[in-house]
Amino acid sequence: MTEVIVLNGGSSSGKSGIARCLQAVLPDPWLALGIDTLIEAMPASMRSSPAGVEFAPDGQVSVGPEFRVLEAAWIEGVAAMARAGARVIVDEVFLGGAASQQRWQKALDGLQVLWVGVRCQGVVASGREIARGDRVTGMAASQADLVHQGVVYDLEVDTTHTESLECARTIAARVG
Amino acid sequence: MTEVIVLNGGSSSGKSGIARCLQAVLPDPWLALGIDTLIEAMPASMRSSPAGVEFAPDGQVSVGPEFRVLEAAWIEGVAAMARAGARVIVDEVFLGGAASQQRWQKALDGLQVLWVGVRCQGVVASGREIARGDRVTGMAASQADLVHQGVVYDLEVDTTHTESLECARTIAARVG
Amino acid sequence: MTEVIVLNGGSSSGKSGIARCLQAVLPDPWLALGIDTLIEAMPASMRSSPAGVEFAPDGQVSVGPEFRVLEAAWIEGVAAMARAGARVIVDEVFLGGAASQQRWQKALDGLQVLWVGVRCQGVVASGREIARGDRVTGMAASQADLVHQGVVYDLEVDTTHTESLECARTIAARVG
Amino acid sequence: MTEVIVLNGGSSSGKSGIARCLQAVLPDPWLALGIDTLIEAMPASMRSSPAGVEFAPDGQVSVGPEFRVLEAAWIEGVAAMARAGARVIVDEVFLGGAASQQRWQKALDGLQVLWVGVRCQGVVASGREIARGDRVTGMAASQADLVHQGVVYDLEVDTTHTESLECARTIAARVG
Numbered sequence: 001m002t003e004v005i006v007l008n009g010g011s012s013s014g015k016s017g018i019a020r021c022l023q024a025v026l027p028d029p030w031l032a033l034g035i036d037t038l039i040e041a042m043p044a045s046m047r048s049s050p051a052g053v054e055f056a057p058d059g060q061v062s063v064g065p066e067f068r069v070l071e072a073a074w075i076e077g078v079a080a081m082a083r084a085g086a087r088v089i090v091d092e093v094f095l096g097g098a099a100s101q102q103r104w105q106k107a108l109d110g111l112q113v114l115w116v117g118v119r120c121q122g123v124v125a126s127g128r129e130i131a132r133g134d135r136v137t138g139m140a141a142s143q144a145d146l147v148h149q150g151v152v153y154d155l156e157v158d159t160t161h162t163e164s165l166e167c168a169r170t171i172a173a174r175v176g
Numbered sequence: 177m178t179e180v181i182v183l184n185g186g187s188s189s190g191k192s193g194i195a196r197c198l199q200a201v202l203p204d205p206w207l208a209l210g211i212d213t214l215i216e217a218m219p220a221s222m223r224s225s226p227a228g229v230e231f232a233p234d235g236q237v238s239v240g241p242e243f244r245v246l247e248a249a250w251i252e253g254v255a256a257m258a259r260a261g262a263r264v265i266v267d268e269v270f271l272g273g274a275a276s277q278q279r280w281q282k283a284l285d286g287l288q289v290l291w292v293g294v295r296c297q298g299v300v301a302s303g304r305e306i307a308r309g310d311r312v313t314g315m316a317a318s319q320a321d322l323v324h325q326g327v328v329y330d331l332e333v334d335t336t337h338t339e340s341l342e343c344a345r346t347i348a349a350r351v352g
Numbered sequence: 353m354t355e356v357i358v359l360n361g362g363s364s365s366g367k368s369g370i371a372r373c374l375q376a377v378l379p380d381p382w383l384a385l386g387i388d389t390l391i392e393a394m395p396a397s398m399r400s401s402p403a404g405v406e407f408a409p410d411g412q413v414s415v416g417p418e419f420r421v422l423e424a425a426w427i428e429g430v431a432a433m434a435r436a437g438a439r440v441i442v443d444e445v446f447l448g449g450a451a452s453q454q455r456w457q458k459a460l461d462g463l464q465v466l467w468v469g470v471r472c473q474g475v476v477a478s479g480r481e482i483a484r485g486d487r488v489t490g491m492a493a494s495q496a497d498l499v500h501q502g503v504v505y506d507l508e509v510d511t512t513h514t515e516s517l518e519c520a521r522t523i524a525a526r527v528g
Numbered sequence: 529m530t531e532v533i534v535l536n537g538g539s540s541s542g543k544s545g546i547a548r549c550l551q552a553v554l555p556d557p558w559l560a561l562g563i564d565t566l567i568e569a570m571p572a573s574m575r576s577s578p579a580g581v582e583f584a585p586d587g588q589v590s591v592g593p594e595f596r597v598l599e600a601a602w603i604e605g606v607a608a609m610a611r612a613g614a615r616v617i618v619d620e621v622f623l624g625g626a627a628s629q630q631r632w633q634k635a636l637d638g639l640q641v642l643w644v645g646v647r648c649q650g651v652v653a654s655g656r657e658i659a660r661g662d663r664v665t666g667m668a669a670s671q672a673d674l675v676h677q678g679v680v681y682d683l684e685v686d687t688t689h690t691e692s693l694e695c696a697r698t699i700a701a702r703v704g
Contacts (some may be wrong), residue, residue: 017307023571024306029580029594030570031602043551044485046680052557073614074559086598091614127341130200131193133396149551165303199395205404206420207393207426217383219375220661228381240382249438250383256432262425309572369659376658479693482552483545517655 002175003041003082003111005030008151010143011059012129014159014167015091020088026175027069031081038074042067058060059096059138059147060082072103077105078150091141098150101152108109116171124160179258179287180208180265182280183272184327185294186319187235188305190252190335190343191334192265194294197344198265202351214250218243224236235314249278250278255283272327293324293332300336324338354527355434355463357382358442360503362495363411364481366519367443370470371518374441378527383433386443390426394419405523411490413447426456430460432468436459445495450502468523469500469508476512530703531639532609533558534618534632536679537646538655538671539587540565542687542695543619543633549696552704558580559609562619566602570595587666601633602630607635626678644699645676647685652688 002035005022007015007062019032046052051064063071082088094100101115120128122144129140155174181198184192195208215223222228227240239247243275270276277291296304298320305316331350333343357374359367369383391399398404403416415423434440446452453467471478474496482494507526509519533550535543547560561648563665574580579592591599610616629643650657650672658670683702685695 013308017304017309020309020572021303021306024573027573027597027612029571031566031598033569034573037569038559041561041565043557043560044548045552046557053557069560070557072610073612075616076612077605077607077609079602080608084604086600086601124339127197127339128193130197131190131340133193133196163216163303164307168631175659196396200397205395205398205422207422208395209393213389213393214383216445217385219374219381219384221376222381227412246381246383246438249433249436252436253431253438256431257425257429260512261426261428262422336363336444366659369656369661373655373658373660454581474693477698479549479691480545483542483692485548515652515655 001112002087002114003027003078004088004090004108005131005175006092006148007118007169008094008101008111009120010125010145011093011139012132013118013140013144014128015118015119017164018095018157018159018167018171019089019091020098021165023170025168025172028087030087030089032089032091033078035093036091038071042070042143052143055136055139057138059136059140059142061139061143063095066083075107079111082108082111089095094147094151095143097147100147101151112176114171114174115151115153115157117153118154119148119160120144121160128142128162144153152170152171177288178263178290180264180266180284180289181287181292181347181351182309183292184270184277184323186298186301186321186323187269187311187315188301188308189294189296189316190304191294193340193346194333194335194343195265195267195332196230197341198347199345201341201348204263206263208235208265209254210257211269212267214247218246227318231312231315233312233314235312235318238313242324243309251279251283255287259283263280270323270327271319273323275347277327277336288348288352290331290350291327291329293327293329294343295324295332295336296320297336299300328352353464354439354483356440356460357375357443357468357523357527358444358465359468359470360444360446360453360499361472362474362477362499363445363487363491364484365470365492366480366516368431368469369516370509370519371441371443371525373451373517374523375453377520377524381441382439382441384441384443385430387445388443390423390507407488409488409490411488411492413491415447425528427455427459427475430464434460434463443469446499446503447461447495449499450526453503464528466489466507466526467503467505469503469505470519471500471510472482472507472511480527495521529622529640530615530642532616532618532636533644533699534620534641535646536620536622537648538628538653538673538675538677539621539663539667540660541648541668541672542652542692543646544657545689545692546685546695546699547619549693550699551701552634552662553696556598556615558615558617559620560617561606563621564619566599570598583664583667585664585666587664587668588637589667589668591623594597603631603635607639608641611633622679623671623701625675629679633683640704642683642699642702643679643681645669645679645681646695647676647686648672648685648687
């Protein structure tokens with residue numbers, strides 16, 4: 001039985017929409033947690049400091065040591081939720097590519113995980129970033145390819161020409 | 177010179193995203209105001225009363241006399257903003273079709289208005305409604321065709337297969 | 353009959369909470385509109401540009417010429433809503449003190465207006481700014497006294513030691 | 529060393545504001561997680577179903593079996609985050625009083641926990657609920673006393689007459 005679904009993709013690639021659609025189409029209740037949940041849980045001061053996370057005007061995101069400490073504990077906690085019986089959809093941005101995936105792989109060891117790459121052409125994701133209006137411009141473009149470097153998936157979906165709900169159905173068909 | 181752009185479409189058809197993209201691509205600064213702004217400005221009690229506006233569990237929206245009074249004044253006010261020199265994008269849901277358009281036409285009399293229909297196939301809009309996760313399910317489907325009945329446009333865009341930014345560029349090309 | 357209530361106070365002084373309480377205690381439906389509504393309606397790019405509005409890291413807010421143009425039209429439009437029959441609560445931050453009030457006075461000429469000062473000690477407003485977590489730190493302190501300079505009120509309330517609902521009841525008692 | 533701070537109080541008692549102030553005044557970075565985070569992570573359909581959580585028009589909140597399953601796993605996960613090195617502020621509403629506390633006590637066994645009661649007179653919390661404008665009316669009143677029944681605290685604060693920041697400082701003084 002699939003216990004964790006990890007959705008990895010760049011900003012504005014459509015991960016959160018797919019997560020909500022997955023919650024709607026999967027028969028069991030799943031928790032949806034993600035990098036946005038973690039950042040929201042951090043002190044406000046860490047959302048704009050070199051030790052925490054910084055969003056440059058050009059959309060570059062950099063992460064510091066205090067962020068890493070809290071993130072490591074967060075990952076352990078999400079894994080523990082899955083071990084305790086919650087099925088969990090993780091909505092992530094692997095800024096470090098393969099290295100980011102390894103952090104999660106280590107924590108999720110022994111759990112049945114479905115690794116899903118959520119792709120979206122940079123130019124399309126950039127347009128959606130403008131349409132959302134609440135994100136730093138440039139994140140979508142700078143992350144579109146970066147986050148997939150060296151990452152290994154069970155399944156990839158592409159929201160460039162496919163709706164979130166259809167992507168969710170494709171993923172749901174692979175959930176055991 | 178175009179002074180007002182009216183975007184009319186059903187819930188989850190993509191109007192707000194197009195409005196934000198229009199603000200980004202048009203050279204002058206435009207205000208974006210819409211039915212959501214009006215509802216937000218109303219007393220909380222009116223957002224769930226027969227005299228105000230009611231959202232039924234199946235997505236049907238009904239509007240009462242107190243809503244109509246405030247809405248009429250709101251429309252006059254938005255027209256006055258345009259007459260006072262602000263270029264305005266209006267993001268609307270013409271639940272009453274042609275009758276709704278006439279309300280706006282009357283208030284905007286003498287102004288240069290670009291009427292834009294924002295279409296989206298009901299099944300696609302319904303999927304996006306699920307992906308958004310913050311709307312009453314069923315609104316998208318019930319409004320998809322209804323809001324266009326008898327409405328006359330200068331231009332129509334369809335977000336079913338076209339991105340918001342591309343729709344915005346099509347509209348911007350028609351802005352004088 | 354009072355047609356417009358203008359609430360003027362610094363950031364985190366409690367204006368929006370009082371506005372919502374006024375909507376709940378006043379027998380008629382009132383629209384609540386404010387500076388936050390206007391800023392939200394502006395293009396995203398104007399929310400961080402010298403021509404629009406800029407929020408410095410120390411909480412100073414500066415406003416440029418494009419902001420002024422849209423604001424002037426906005427004020428005219430809100431006045432027109434009141435003339436068209438909507439009773440309106442305006443939630444404002446008079447960064448220019450008396451000069452800001454004059455802008456509104458001119459537009460609201462002929463309407464019955466209740467001018468309300470919403471005071472809150474700077475140190476208390478600063479604490480509430482931290483508790484909210486979504487505002488630039490320092491705005492509350494820098495605006496606490498500034499926004500009242502030279503402004504003339506019919507009534508003043510002080511949220512330092514008085515709840516929003518009680519302030520709203522005091523104001524409502526003066527609404528004709 | 530205090531590893532977890534549990535803030536328990538009724539709706540609109542001021543817990544979230546205190547949590548944000550604690551994050552600002554405590555020298556180390558703390559994660560703030562709470563019942564709102566959990567509800568947000570659940571499928572939209574569970575936020576209005578007997579099996580999930582239901583908010584009655586009078587403010588009564590009832591919780592069903594599917595909610596309990598996800599909540600139990602969530603609690604385990606938050607405890608695991610603390611064991612993995614994140615200091616965590618938990619913002620909770622013990623609808624079941626002592627029974628709710630026992631669920632957390634069991635999960636947090638072995639960790640240094642500071643149990644904090646956040647009190648607010650029902651009539652004041654009800655007024656703040658109106659001022660917030662985004663909560664079901666009646667929750668504040670119905671929960672004000674209920675959530676403290678049989679719960680044992682290391683420390684209690686009361687936001688009726690004390691600001692969030694001052695409450696946070698009182699709590700911070702007890703954090704080892």
